[in-house]
Amino acid sequence: MxxxxxxxxxxxxxxxxxxxxxxxxxxxxxxxxxxxxxxxxxxxxxxxxxxxxxxxxxxxxxxxxxxxxxxxxxxxxxxxxxxxxxxxxxxxxxxxxxxxxxxxxxxxxxxxxxFLKLPKIEKDNYIKLSQPCFKEMIHQTIFSIAIEEVRPVLTGELIEINDNHFNIVSVDGHRVSIRYSKLENNTNNINVVVPGKTLNEISKILSSEEDKEVYIYFTDKHILFELNESIVVSRLLEGEFPKYEQIFSKDYETKVTINRKEFFNSIERAALISKDGKKTPIKINITDTNLIITSNTDLGTSYEEVNIIKEGKSLDIAFNPRFLIEALRVIEDEEISIQFTNPLSPCIINQIDGNDYKYLILPIRISS
Amino acid sequence: MxxxxxxxxxxxxxxxxxxxxxxxxxxxxxxxxxxxxxxxxxxxxxxxxxxxxxxxxxxxxxxxxxxxxxxxxxxxxxxxxxxxxxxxxxxxxxxxxxxxxxxxxxxxxxxxxxFLKLPKIEKDNYIKLSQPCFKEMIHQTIFSIAIEEVRPVLTGELIEINDNHFNIVSVDGHRVSIRYSKLENNTNNINVVVPGKTLNEISKILSSEEDKEVYIYFTDKHILFELNESIVVSRLLEGEFPKYEQIFSKDYETKVTINRKEFFNSIERAALISKDGKKTPIKINITDTNLIITSNTDLGTSYEEVNIIKEGKSLDIAFNPRFLIEALRVIEDEEISIQFTNPLSPCIINQIDGNDYKYLILPIRISS
Missing domain, CATH: 3.10.150.10 (DNA Polymerase III, subunit A, domain 2)
Incomplete structure (x- = not known):
């Protein structure tokens, strides 16, 4: 050679x-x-x-x-x-x-x-996406894949294609993260689970330039990405992905509109009063005009207040602060809407104008 | 409070x-x-x-x-x-x-x-230096302090004040690094050894802004730095610092003028052909117009050529590449001068126009 x-x-x-x-x-x-x-x-x-x-x-x-x-x-x-x-x-x-x-x-x-050659992939089913859009969709969901391999299928993300809708979903037993987008081309309906590692690596290769595109091909066992001068082939994960739609209730008892950055900063501070990493629950108390965050451990106490617009009832609920922090960190909107049902039901974070994302987080039961 | x-x-x-x-x-x-x-x-x-x-x-x-x-x-x-x-x-x-x-x-x-209070320091002897200058002097010498504490005094740097000369020196048994500068104010002659850790931390506090100054005070046991809104007090190291001047011979048999960056890059590449970090010696062969660097291990061989201007004899000599890399990395001049005596004597790196620094590196004896 x-x-x-x-x-x-x-x-x-x-x-x-x-x-x-x-x-x-x-x-x-x-x-x-x-x-x-x-x-x-x-x-x-x-x-x-x-x-x-x-x-x-x-x-x-x-x-x-x-x-x-x-x-x-x-x-x-x-x-x-x-x-x-x-x-x-x-x-x-x-x-x-x-x-x-x-x-x-x-x-x-x-x-x-x-050298072990890459598998040959039939290029029948494909979709076309903007690279920065796909990169953002991965970034905004991948943090909530499961780390432990008790259920290997949860260590990946679901890619779901229905008519011209393209969704990407991660579920880890405590929370669900979903990003929605639309496709320009039509293809068969597709439901595959792609390993988290693959998505992590592909997102490093994906360009942030608006006009760059990635072609994605699907077979029963593999997914193939064609982008820039490269081809990335990955195995798919086997097993049944959870039916996540069912737990997204449309009903709610309390709905708040809140500044995302203020909420994020307040939870980050409250989480500092925590002994074991960020696992100690923080308490959230929703009043008519404020969302109050408190945290209380051997290390001390913290108190935070954030202005809100409230619909419905007042509520006391507790969360693992890390789960809120990780979702709020990747959202880019200035304001978000959060719905609650009761202290034992998950909260759902929604986009205010649009339907790009949805995050569901389970609360922690605490003695009041 | x-x-x-x-x-x-x-x-x-x-x-x-x-x-x-x-x-x-x-x-x-x-x-x-x-x-x-x-x-x-x-x-x-x-x-x-x-x-x-x-x-x-x-x-x-x-x-x-x-x-x-x-x-x-x-x-x-x-x-x-x-x-x-x-x-x-x-x-x-x-x-x-x-x-x-x-x-x-x-x-x-x-x-x-x-809380244990800081020692009280008498502010009799002091010098005044520009912060960015002192920061650079530390940066350009601290890499060659000794890591192991066989001789604790070598884990620090000598600060030497003679009339209005201010020098900082590190020695680790294989090499000597010296930076020279001049003082605006006069003070007593001073010879103290400051712990490497202290200099590392102080260099992070030192500003890069040209007009900022640091005042340094000396006592028998301590050194005190006054800068920005802070005071840094450190113990001094005890023990006798080596008489390093004696090994800087003025005589040489071979003297080369070389582009620093080219020499640095070539050694970095040659050092890649090395199994145990960067310890395998590289060979340097000085001819009339070129400096040839070769390296040869189980992993392969490398060959590099750099143009030089030579005075004196041709020479074959070998070095630990890391020692050359670390000195060449901190020098900023485009061209440098290096003197050699024979394959068993140290080389000395000099500034071409000026006397800001001097580096001495011992060669490695290899069978030819």
Whole structure:
């Protein structure tokens, strides 16, 4: 194999595929990046068996071939090369020479044949989304996936396509986060659960530039993202995702309109009076004009007041402050609406003008 | 005690004194910040027994008194308060109330009497320096203090005042780093060794603004820094600092002029071909027009060429790349001069136009 490319292009590709290189593995070949110049285009490929990334790098292919190089060593070399042409050549013993200006490296690679290829995906069902929109949808929901794998399906997010509606949902047993959006193109109805890790990594690759798009393809077992010069393939999670719609009651006894930032700051302060991280419940007392937050532990007490507009009854309720903090942190609206039913039923955070998101959080039962 | 101050001023003071709050200690009172309003000015004080910081905060003192508050809890509360007036009041049971707009905290403090006061320093001998200059002098030398405490005096830096010369020196057994500067005022000759930790913390407080100054006072056992609204007091290290001047030979057999950045980048790349961090020696071969850097381990080989202007003999020599990298990283000049004597003698890095710094690095003996 022999190719010539620009350092900047190569670094770009390396940084992308590094996201699917496992840090610890029992299969050493997975710690490599495959440099694939067997076809007309030069590709970098990584694969941790759950997630695989292929990135095409603009290059002149002088001699076809492929080589698997240790990802850590190769990426560090590329990062530190001068900004110039890079020539990579491989001999029959997998000895790889990297030349850039007056720098020259010789490192040993492994046969590209040993590298585990990415699964082939049929490109039948697809949707098209704006990259910044999809990035935001992940950001605004991924914090409430389950961490523990008691029910593996909850460690991922549900992607739900119904007519031209595209929704993404996470559920962790204490709360539900939903982001809604609309699609430009029509496709079959789809219900798949994508691993949280995949969504985390894809959101790092997704651009914030308004005009960039991502194509997403679905099969029974896999999801494939096509964006920029890269392809990301991930396994789907198996198992039944909870029927979350049922717990979103439309009825309420109390509804408050509140400044999101003020509410967020007040809860953050109240949570400081907490011994075990942010697990000690904070109490919320809804009066006619104020929402009062109190917290009381061995460390001390705190008292916070936030102005509200109230509809319905007054209410005393308690929450794990972390759950409120994490939802309020990702919402961007200045004002939000929150509905309550009683001290033992979840609260629901709604958008005031629109229907972009919905958050449901279970309260904590406390002795009054 | 009762005081009122601005959140921004209070936060500023808290962030400064936090630098001398120990993270682990057997003396719980040291994990506190002392709020001292016993005199006409309101002060925050921290003390880890080696280093003490006192920061004056602009405040209205309504009732005199003092209180020791848990540094972590107090600093987190102050950080998260709204930008407004903060009222702090303490009752006879050391219960402390912090009020800011519609936020109110009650926390327990400890008697200020139990707090260990900072040592009293006689302000006889002092010098005046520009803060950004002193900050840079620390930055450009502190990396080569000794980490291990076989000889505790080497874990600090020598501050040396001779007539109006002010020098700062670190030595770790493999290398010497020196920064020189001049003083505006005259003082007695001084030779003290300041703990590395003190210099690290003081350099975080030192401003980068050109017109800010720091006053430094010396006693037999202590050094005191007066800067911005703060006083930093530190114990000095005891023991004899090595006579470093003797090993700076003026004679040389080889002298090269080289672009610092190119040399730095080349060594960084060569050091990548190294298994155990950056300890494997790199070889340097000085020819008439080039400095050639090579590195050769089980991982592979690297070859780098940098243009030089050479005086004197050609030479083959080897170094721990980390020692060269750390010195070259902090120098700001575009070109530097390096002198060599033979493969077993140290190299000396000099400034080309001026005498601001000097670095000496011992080579590694390798079989050729």
């Amino acid at each position: 022999k190719i010539i490319c620009q350092k900047a292009d190569l670094l770009n590709g390396v940084n992308t595929v590094l996201k699917a290189v496992p840090t610890r593995t029992t299969l050493p070949i997975l710690e490599c990046i495959l440099l694939d110049a067997t076809t007309e285009s030069f590709k970098l490929i990584s694969n941790d068996l759950e997630l695989g990334i292929e990135s095409t790098v603009n290059a002149e292919i002088i001699k076809k071939g492929q080589i698997a190089l240790d990802a850590k060593m190769f990426s560090e070399i590329v990062k530190k090369l001068p900004s110039s042409n890079v020539e990579i050549s491989v001999d029959e013993n997998f000895k790889t020479t990297i030349i850039c200006e007056k720098s020259k490296f010789n490192i040993s690679g492994q046969s590209g044949e040993e | 009762k005081i009122i101050c601005q959140k921004a001023d209070l936060l500023n003071g808290v962030n400064t004194v936090l630098k001398a709050v120990p993270t682990r200690t057997t003396l719980p009172i040291l994990e506190c910040i002392l709020l001292d309003a016993t005199t006409e000015s309101f002060k925050l004080i921290s003390n880890d027994l080696e280093l003490g910081i006192e920061s004056t905060v602009n405040a209205e003192i309504i009732k005199k008194g003092q209180i020791a508050l848990d540094a972590k809890m107090f600093s987190e509360i102050v950080k998260k308060l709204p930008s407004s007036n903060v009222e702090i009041s303490v009752d006879e049971n050391f219960k402390t109330t912090i009020i800011c707009e519609k936020s109110k905290f009650n926390i327990s403090g400890q008697s200020g009497e139990e």
